[in-house]
Amino acid sequence: MAKNDIKVALIGNPNTGKTSLFNQLTGLTQKVGNYPGVTVDKKKGTCKLSATQNAVITDLPGTYSINPTSIDESIVLKTLLKKDIKESPDVILVVADVENLKRNLLLFSQIKDLEIPTVLAINMVDQMSRKGISIDLTALKEELNTEVVLISARKNQGIKNVKDAIIKCHVAAKASPMCDANYKIDPEYFDKLKAINPNFSLYELWLMVTQKNFPAAISKKEKAQLLSFNKDVSRLKKYQHKETIYRYQEINKVLKKTYIVDKSKATDLRSKLDKVFTHKIFGYLIFFAVLLLIFQSIFDWSSLPMDLIDTTFAELSDFARNNLPMGILSDLIVEGIIPGIGGVIIFIPQIAILFLFIAVLEETGYMSRVVFLMDKIMRRYGMNGKSIIPLISGTACAIPAIMATRTISSWKERLITILVVPFTTCSARLPVYTILISLIIPNTKIFGFYNLQAFTLLMLYALGFVTAILAAYILQKTLKIKSNSFFVVEMPNYKLPSIKNVAFDVLEKTKAFVFGAGKIILALSVVLWFLASNGPSSFKNAEENVTNNIENRQLSATELQQKIGSVKLENSYIGIMGKSIEPAIKPLGYDWKVGIALITSFAAREVFVGTLATIYSVEAEDENTTTIKEKMRSEINPDTGKQRFNFPAGMSLLVFYAFAMQCMATLAIVKRETKTWKWPLIQLFGMTGLAYICSLIVYQILS
Amino acid sequence: MNTIASLGIGEIGYISEGALEHIPLKLLEMGCLPGAEVELIQIAPLKDPIYICVNGSHLAIRKETASQIQILKS
Numbered sequence: 001m002a003k004n005d006i007k008v009a010l011i012g013n014p015n016t017g018k019t020s021l022f023n024q025l026t027g028l029t030q031k032v033g034n035y036p037g038v039t040v041d042k043k044k045g046t047c048k049l050s051a052t053q054n055a056v057i058t059d060l061p062g063t064y065s066i067n068p069t070s071i072d073e074s075i076v077l078k079t080l081l082k083k084d085i086k087e088s089p090d091v092i093l094v095v096a097d098v099e100n101l102k103r104n105l106l107l108f109s110q111i112k113d114l115e116i117p118t119v120l121a122i123n124m125v126d127q128m129s130r131k132g133i134s135i136d137l138t139a140l141k142e143e144l145n146t147e148v149v150l151i152s153a154r155k156n157q158g159i160k161n162v163k164d165a166i167i168k169c170h171v172a173a174k175a176s177p178m179c180d181a182n183y184k185i186d187p188e189y190f191d192k193l194k195a196i197n198p199n200f201s202l203y204e205l206w207l208m209v210t211q212k213n214f215p216a217a218i219s220k221k222e223k224a225q226l227l228s229f230n231k232d233v234s235r236l237k238k239y240q241h242k243e244t245i246y247r248y249q250e251i252n253k254v255l256k257k258t259y260i261v262d263k264s265k266a267t268d269l270r271s272k273l274d275k276v277f278t279h280k281i282f283g284y285l286i287f288f289a290v291l292l293l294i295f296q297s298i299f300d301w302s303s304l305p306m307d308l309i310d311t312t313f314a315e316l317s318d319f320a321r322n323n324l325p326m327g328i329l330s331d332l333i334v335e336g337i338i339p340g341i342g343g344v345i346i347f348i349p350q351i352a353i354l355f356l357f358i359a360v361l362e363e364t365g366y367m368s369r370v371v372f373l374m375d376k377i378m379r380r381y382g383m384n385g386k387s388i389i390p391l392i393s394g395t396a397c398a399i400p401a402i403m404a405t406r407t408i409s410s411w412k413e414r415l416i417t418i419l420v421v422p423f424t425t426c427s428a429r430l431p432v433y434t435i436l437i438s439l440i441i442p443n444t445k446i447f448g449f450y451n452l453q454a455f456t457l458l459m460l461y462a463l464g465f466v467t468a469i470l471a472a473y474i475l476q477k478t479l480k481i482k483s484n485s486f487f488v489v490e491m492p493n494y495k496l497p498s499i500k501n502v503a504f505d506v507l508e509k510t511k512a513f514v515f516g517a518g519k520i521i522l523a524l525s526v527v528l529w530f531l532a533s534n535g536p537s538s539f540k541n542a543e544e545n546v547t548n549n550i551e552n553r554q555l556s557a558t559e560l561q562q563k564i565g566s567v568k569l570e571n572s573y574i575g576i577m578g579k580s581i582e583p584a585i586k587p588l589g590y591d592w593k594v595g596i597a598l599i600t601s602f603a604a605r606e607v608f609v610g611t612l613a614t615i616y617s618v619e620a621e622d623e624n625t626t627t628i629k630e631k632m633r634s635e636i637n638p639d640t641g642k643q644r645f646n647f648p649a650g651m652s653l654l655v656f657y658a659f660a661m662q663c664m665a666t667l668a669i670v671k672r673e674t675k676t677w678k679w680p681l682i683q684l685f686g687m688t689g690l691a692y693i694c695s696l697i698v699y700q701i702l703s
Numbered sequence: 704m705n706t707i708a709s710l711g712i713g714e715i716g717y718i719s720e721g722a723l724e725h726i727p728l729k730l731l732e733m734g735c736l737p738g739a740e741v742e743l744i745q746i747a748p749l750k751d752p753i754y755i756c757v758n759g760s761h762l763a764i765r766k767e768t769a770s771q772i773q774i775l776k777s
Contacts, residue, residue, distance in 0.1 A: 065732040100759050103734045241723055244731045270761075271744070280748030372763045376749035385752070385763075486768070488729060491754060491761040 005046070006055040006170050007088070009079060011111065012095035013104050014062030015365070015492035017123040020153035021095055022059045023504050025162070030508070043508075049163040058089070064103070066110045066207065067240070069486065071406040074213075080114055081207060082215045091170050092118045093162070098125050098133060098150075099493070101259060105251045106244070112146065112178035113203035117169045119147045121162050126152040132262030140258040145176055154498050179250050182206055185242045196225050210236055273494050277369045287370055291392075294357045295461060298430075299454055302349035309349075310628075313342030332529060340525030343431075343610035344518040350427045352510050354396035359505040362389075363497035371489050381469050382476025383420075384413040384487060391417070391468060394424035395461070397513055398666045402673055411483040416475045418673060419683060422666055423468035423659070425461045428605040432657050433460055435609055435629055440650035463658055520665060524603050525610055531574035532615060539571040569615065574599075588656065588692070589649035589699040591637065601662045608657070648702035652695040660691035707755065708770035710743035716774035717741070718757075725771045734758030741774060 010025075012018040022030075026045025043059040060079060061072040068074035082088060092111055096104030101122065112118055128134065141148045147165035151158030182190045182202055193209070194202045197218065208214050209229045218226070230236065276282055317338045324330040361367045367389060375385025386408050394401035401421045408414040425433075434457075441456050546552055546564045555563065569575050570592075577599060578592035585595050597611040609628060616631040635644040645653075661667070667680040674680070710716055718726075720737045735741075735757050744761070745754040751766045 065729070067728060067732070069729050102758060103760055106732055237728075238724070240728055241726070241731060244728065245723070245736060248734075248736055274745060274754070278745050278747065278754065283748060368763070372745075372747055372752060372754060375763070375765070376747060376751045486727060486729070487752065487763075487765045488727075488733065488768075489752075489763040490733070491763055 004053075006049070006053065006166060007090045008047075008055045008057045008166060009089035009092050010057055010059045010095065011076060011092055011107065012062060013064050013097065013100070013107060014490060016062070016095045016097040016100075016104065017153045018059065018062060018095045019501055019504075020498055021093075021121065021123065021151070021159075021162070022057065023500055024153050024156055024159050026057055030504070047163070049167050053167055055091075055163075055166060057093075063107065064490075065107055067210065069409045074211075077207065077211060077213060080111070080116070081204060081211075081213055089116065091166050092116050093121060093166065094118060095121050095123055095153075098122050098128055098135070099131055102248075102251055102255060105254070106247055108144075109178045109247045109251060110203070112144075112175075113180065113201065115175040115177055115201040115203075117146075117173055117175045119149070119162070119165045119169050120144060121149050121151050121158075121165075123151050123153050125150040126155055126157065134260045136258045140254070143254040143258060144178065177201065177203065179247055182239070182243060184246055185239055189239075193226075193229060197222050210240060270493055274369070274491070277366065278372060283369070283373050287373060290361070290366075294354070294395075295458060296454075297357070298350050298353050298427075299457065301353055305349040306346055309342065309346045313338060313345070316342075331533060332526065335533070336526045336529030337522070339610050339613050340522045343525065343606060343613075344514055344521050346431060347427055347606065348510060348514065350430055351396055351513055352506055354393075354427065355506045355509045356502065358389075358393050358396065359502045360497045361392075363495065363501060365492040365494045368489055368491050372491065375487065381472040382413065382416045382479075383472055384408050384410060384417070385489065386487075387413065387417040390421050391424055391465070394421045394426060396427055396509075398422045398424070398426050398663065399669050400509060400512075402666070402669050405673070409486055412476075412479060412481040413483075415481065415674065415679070416472050416479070418670055419475060419679060420468040420471045422661055422663065422683060422687065423464050423471060425464040425658070426605075426663075428663065429460075429657055431606055432608045433457055433654065435632065436645065436650045436654055438629060439632060439645045440647045460654065460658060467659065521604055521607055521610070524600055524607055528574065528600055528607075528611060531577075532569060532572050535568070535572035535575070539568060542568040542571055574615075587699065588695045589652045589703065591644065593635075594644075594653070598656075601657075601660075603662075603664050605657060605662045648699050651702055652699035655698050656691045656695040658691070659687055659694055661687035705774050705776050706770045707741055707743070707764075707772045707774055708753070708766050710741070710755075710774070710776075712743055712746060714776070715740060715742045716776045719773040719775055722773040725773070727768065730762075730764065730768070730772075733762060734760040735762075735772070 010018060010022055022043065022045065025047040029047075030043055030045040045057050045059075047055045047057050049055050058079070060076045063073040063076050065073075066077055066080065068077050079088070080092075094104075094108045094111060096108065108118070108120055122135070125135075135150070137148060137150060147169045149158055149161040149165050151162060153159070180202065182193075190202060190206075193205050196205060199217070200208075205226065208218065209226050212227075212230065214223050214226070277286060317334050320330070320338060321334045324333065361370075370388055371385040373385075374388045378385055378387050387405070389407075390401040390404045393404055398421050401424075402418050405414045405417045405421075408417060437453050437456050441453050444452050446452050446455060543564050546560070546567055552560060552563060570579070574596050575592065578596035581595045581599065582590075582592040585598065590598070593612070593615055596615060597608045600607045600611045612632060613628040616628070616635070632645050633643065636642070637644045637646075637649075661684045667684060670680040670683060671677055705716065707716065707718075718735065718737050718739050718741060723731075723737050726735055726737075739758045742756045743753060744756055747753065747763075752763045753766060753769055754761070754763045755769075756762075
């Protein structure tokens with residue numbers, strides 16, 4: 001960021017097309033903090049305002065008011081109040097929906113009172129004539145005493161005007177309050193408040209009092225003085241109410257002169273669609289159908305690209321093995337890095353499809369109807385209608401899902417949602433499920449049409465959801481947390497999804513997943529390769545010992561090589577680790593090789609398949625690389641002489657992966673969101689303990 | 704006593720002036736003001752929450768909240 005770039009904060013109510021405008025202004029320059037570890041709160045991008053002037057635009061979460069009721073909204077308050085930090089904006093760009101201008105102006109009036117230069121962009125003006133709305137722009141600019149532009153972000157209209165207005169507003173740098181509502185309520189009281197620190201606007205001081213959020217420029221003494229205003233809570237509440245009423249009165253005065261709406265022109269598409277989507281029977285049927293469609297698509301649409309990726313990487317390994325000079329580095333590339341990268345890339349199709357559906361559901365406005373339908377049911381289990389969004393996006397990845405809980409204002413409902421989200425079947429489980437299902441479930445049709453393998457997968461999804469709900473129920477009964485549950489959801493207009501918005505959303509989330517989780521997976525596969533290719537003295541002497549053993553004299557050269565390979569693996573560091581947990585996992589039907597995969601899976605579940613791939617390919621030491629599935633199929637359990645991945649062991653593993661908490665990235669994000677290690681540790685031990693017990697029962701019954 | 708919760712689907716009421724202190728700030732900010740017209744659009748299948756239109760805002764709120772806000776029926 002260059003020094004003279006204008007810092008612009010983009011603010012607006014949800015569903016006003018804020019994201020569309022952000023995408024139009026910044027295009028592909030957008031950057032988001034990567035998870036795990038870093039916040040995704042702020043999206044940033046640069047925008048060329050004119051030949052000589054650039055702007056850095058920050059997209060803040062959608063909010064109805066500066067007074068926050070959720071974590072999401074409090075980010076807006078913090079950004080605006082802390083004028084002393086580098087991030088503080090030079091210009092604020094408020095986006096408003098033309099159809100709902102009155103309510104949108106409430107937020108505008110609050111921001112204007114902070115006395116920061118503000119531009120108002122009224123969006124969706126292409127709808128004006130259809131809705132019978134007309135605006136007197138000149139008068140509105142004068143009344144609001146600021147730059148106002150009419151735009152249609154989706155149709156890319158008026159964007160140039162927005163850029164010009166930002167420059168103009170920045171140059172003028174005039175920022176007068178709009179209402180100064182507070183003085184009208186109780187001049188004496190607010191005079192005293194203003195006297196505490198005249199460097200701040202009255203409204204800023206008022207926000208510090210009501211929100212207990214203090215910038216660094218406020219001294220200890222001033223803070224104490226401000227806090228003394230906070231003693232009379234009922235008075236504060238009363239003044240906040242009065243302030244809001246006063247703001248609306250002022251807004252009504254302005255709109256009376258500048259905004260006309262002819263209600264006879266309003267169409268009733270919304271009410272017709274609402275009748276269907278929120279119908280007591282059709283509503284649920286449609287929701288269920290949507291879910292089925294999503295899951296079917298994940299499976300159908302992604303199988304081809306995933307197979308392609310799988311074989312491409314197997315071939316790539318072959319190619320590298322044949323063309324690179326022999327040595328440690330070549331081993332690292334062929335056995336560590338290539339399978340490691342393949343293990344990340346293979347997820348992209350499924351993750352992208354899931355994010356695509358979620359983005360479309362949110363963009364169209366359908367998601368709010370689902371929240372409305374589900375609130376009562378979810379509440380019974382200690383959650384909130386809004387919890388349905390994290391639970392659905394949890395099927396892609398628990399990390400964005402846990403972030404999505406930030407819109408839930410009740411702490412207890414939010415905490416329960418965070419705790420149970422990891423039970424939903426995330427895409428990291430899919431490769432494990434897919435490969436195990438293809439090994440133990442026959443590829444036949446049931447009821448004449450439904451593929452038995454697909455049905456098993458659907459049942460695993462159902463198992464995840466049901467467990468999440470049951471866990472929530474237990475948590476609701478046991479958690480002793482008092483928090484008032486307040487619920488209000490806006491039901492936005494139905495819209496066709498904007499291709500650009502959906503594409504950006506999918507791209508951004510997929511990228512964050514690949515680079516965030518990908519790093520961990522790649523690093524682990526390298527570590528794993530090292531641990532599998534090195535070991536104590538018994539490892540180093542393996543070749544000699546096997547060759548010199550009289551029993552092995554009868555073996556052919558290839559058999560001898562295989563024997564050496566497996567003895568080596570057994571005595572490598574990772575083999576020793578696997579062996580040491582073998583007693584604990586034998587009752588579940590696993591051997592030490594699966595044990596190794598279990599250990600590495602605690603970093604991330606998807607590593608399971610890659611680990612087995614690495615183990616078998618290190619062990620095999622032969623030139624022809626087969627796919628991992630074939631390798632697993634030919635694996636024999638020496639105790640029984642049957643397949644290692646037979647039905648009981650496979651089912652037991654499926655159950656284990658359905659329940660166990662195996663994802664470092666999720667644990668890190670839960671710690672960040674709950675601000676203590678208590679909850680992630682409860683998840684880790686609770687879920688994994690449940691997994692162990694259930695797998696034990698399953699294996700013992702089936703075998 | 705009539706409250707928003709006692710409206711039937713399609714019925715309209717006006718928020719009483721005396722209701723101000725019972726309206727949560729957030730709802731007030733979203734346009735739920737004394738004197739405003741409230742229309743009940745839909746009730747969720749399990750009788751809760753309810754879907755209202757007030758001052759041009761289409762909102763879903765829980766019955767618990769709605770039953771605290773007094774109205775005058777038209």
